[in-house]
Amino acid sequence: xxxxxxxxxxxxxxxxxxxxxxxxxxxxxxxxxxxxxxxxxxxxxxxxxxxxxxxxxxxxxxxxxxxxxxxxxxxxxxxxxxxxxxxxxxxxxxxxxxxxxxxxxxxxxxxxxxxxxxxxxxxxxxxxxxxxxxxxxxxxxxxxxxxxxxxxxxxxxxxxxxxxxxxxxxxxxxxxxxxxxxxxxxxxxxxxxxxxxxxxxxxxxxxxxxxxxxxxxxxxxxxx
Amino acid sequence: xxxxxxxxxxxxxxxxxxxxxxxxxxxxxxxxxxxxxxxxxxxxxxxxxxxxxxxxxxxxxxxxxxxxxxxxxxxxxxxxxxxxxxxxxxxxxxxxxxxxxxxxxxxxxxxxxxxxxxxxxxxxxxxxxxxxxxxxxxxxxxxxxxxxxxxxxxxxxxxxxxxxxxxxxxxxxxxxxxxxxxxxxxxxxxxxxxxxxxxxxxxxxxxxxxxxxxxxxxxxxxxxxxxxxxxxxxxxxxxxxxxxxx
Numbered sequence: 342x343x344x345x346x347x348x349x350x351x352x353x354x355x356x357x358x359x360x361x362x363x364x365x366x367x368x369x370x371x372x373x374x375x376x377x378x379x380x381x382x383x384x385x386x387x388x389x390x391x392x393x394x395x396x397x398x399x400x401x402x403x404x405x406x407x408x409x410x411x412x413x414x415x416x417x418x419x420x421x422x423x424x425x426x427x428x429x430x431x432x433x434x435x436x437x438x439x440x441x442x443x444x445x446x447x448x449x450x451x452x453x454x455x456x457x458x459x460x461x462x463x464x465x466x467x468x469x470x471x472x473x474x475x476x477x478x479x480x481x482x483x484x485x486x487x488x489x490x491x492x493x494x495x496x497x498x499x500x501x502x503x504x505x506x507x508x509x510x511x512x513x514x515x516x517x518x519x520x521x522x523x524x525x526x527x528x529x530x531x532x533x534x535x536x537x538x539x540x541x542x543x544x545x546x547x548x549x550x551x552x553x554x555x556x557x558x559x560x561x562x563x564x565x
Numbered sequence: 566x567x568x569x570x571x572x573x574x575x576x577x578x579x580x581x582x583x584x585x586x587x588x589x590x591x592x593x594x595x596x597x598x599x600x601x602x603x604x605x606x607x608x609x610x611x612x613x614x615x616x617x618x619x620x621x622x623x624x625x626x627x628x629x630x631x632x633x634x635x636x637x638x639x640x641x642x643x644x645x646x647x648x649x650x651x652x653x654x655x656x657x658x659x660x661x662x663x664x665x666x667x668x669x670x671x672x673x674x675x676x677x678x679x680x681x682x683x684x685x686x687x688x689x690x691x692x693x694x695x696x697x698x699x700x701x702x703x704x705x706x707x708x709x710x711x712x713x714x715x716x717x718x719x720x721x722x723x724x725x726x727x728x729x730x731x732x733x734x735x736x737x738x739x740x741x742x743x744x745x746x747x748x749x750x751x752x753x754x755x756x757x758x759x760x761x762x763x764x765x766x767x768x769x770x771x772x773x774x775x776x777x778x779x780x781x782x783x784x785x786x787x788x789x790x791x792x793x794x795x796x797x798x799x800x801x802x803x804x805x806x807x808x809x810x811x
């Protein structure tokens with residue numbers, strides 16, 4: 342049984358220290374894995390350094406899990422596909438080419454897996470039961486509300502309902518609009534990064550984001 | 566800035582603080598764009614405030630197990646098959662086995678190839694052969710063949726080489742200027758050789774040629790005769806049959 346932990350806010354800054362300049366250990370002459378950039382970590386992973394791969398997993402596991410969860414609205418399957426993403430990174434580490442940032446690379450794998458899952462579900466006509474509700478009902482969800490000072494139960498319920506409505510609205514978007522709006526407005530990616538992840542032109546990305554936002558405005562107008 | 570440019574700037578901005586001064590000036594004077602801007606930024610804020618899920622505590626543990634399984638599957642066959650073989654057989658035994666397999670393969674190939682090239686002479690019987698298109702030239706006076714229901718066919722005769730001939734009932738469908746054009750669907754019990762003999766004119770050497778007819782096969786015998794080799798010219802053609810089998 343899985344435990345779902347919800348926290349508010351955008352990306353945790355400690356998880357993406359890719360641009361930090363690594364320092365060298367004066368004793369061993371090696372850079373600690375925690376201070377290596379992503380490319381260096383993957384290079385070390387190729388040579389069999391398990392600690393380096395663990396550091397990659399530590400940095401990206403929550404980001405990828407959250408992204409896939411927003412795509413599928415199914416926590417257990419999101420965890421499964423997040424693991425599949427890291428598995429592919431590990432098994433294909435030797436073939437990785439540093440043409441893009443590692444973040445773009447891993448998001449591309451995750452988005453491909455999520456899109457493939459959505460298409461399979463569409464073929465099978467599966468309707469996912471939102472984990473948000475079912476796990477909560479089972480008493481297995483630990484939720485950290487962003488505004489903990491808000492003590493009024495009514496406000497909490499309204500906020501909860503709003504989040505569920507947003508989740509449903511995102512899930513109802515067509516796959517091509519869902520992906521871009523999640524990457525842009527939830528994951529905080531730039532247009533250039535989204536273009537690289539999805540292999541689309543900037544113009545197409547902007548057009549899709551605009552279309553996705555307009556669809557969401559229609560669906561969520563009572564919350565805006 | 567006009568409305569289109571301002572809305573594009575709103576779409577590109579992640580929040581209201583990132584708007585350019587030109588866009589802000591336009592928003593101050595355009596209620597439609599102001600409404601559009603407010604709705605967009607509210608939606609962006611709503612989406613950004615969505616709770617973030619985290620990976621479960623056992624994520625790393627499960628991932629390690631999954632990687633281990635994937636490694637086993639990837640290397641499973643490649644590693645286990647040679648190890649299994651070498652556990653039971655030595656290098657000498659392996660080499661002897663491979664040599665034996667190669668010998669058997671070569672021998673079988675040679676046998677099957679030569680068997681297909683050798684003419685078969687073990688024909689037991691023949692039932693039907695049909696000359697479907699024969700265009701006889703005006704035959705020489707020495708024509709010796711008469712086919713049932715057709716009349717004389719001076720150009721078509723056959724010989725047997727070893728065994729007594731088995732006569733085939735023939736049917737000639739057409740006449741003409743070409744001496745031989747035979748399409749013969751043959752129903753026989755086995756492959757057989759048909760020798761066709763064309764007597765020469767005015768004492769000239771005759772021509773003969775053999776053809777293998779496969780079981781239930783059909784031989785088309787027409788233009789090939791233009792290239793047939795001169796055969797035993799002095800041998801007289803049998804007077805009682807046109808095509809015989811051997």
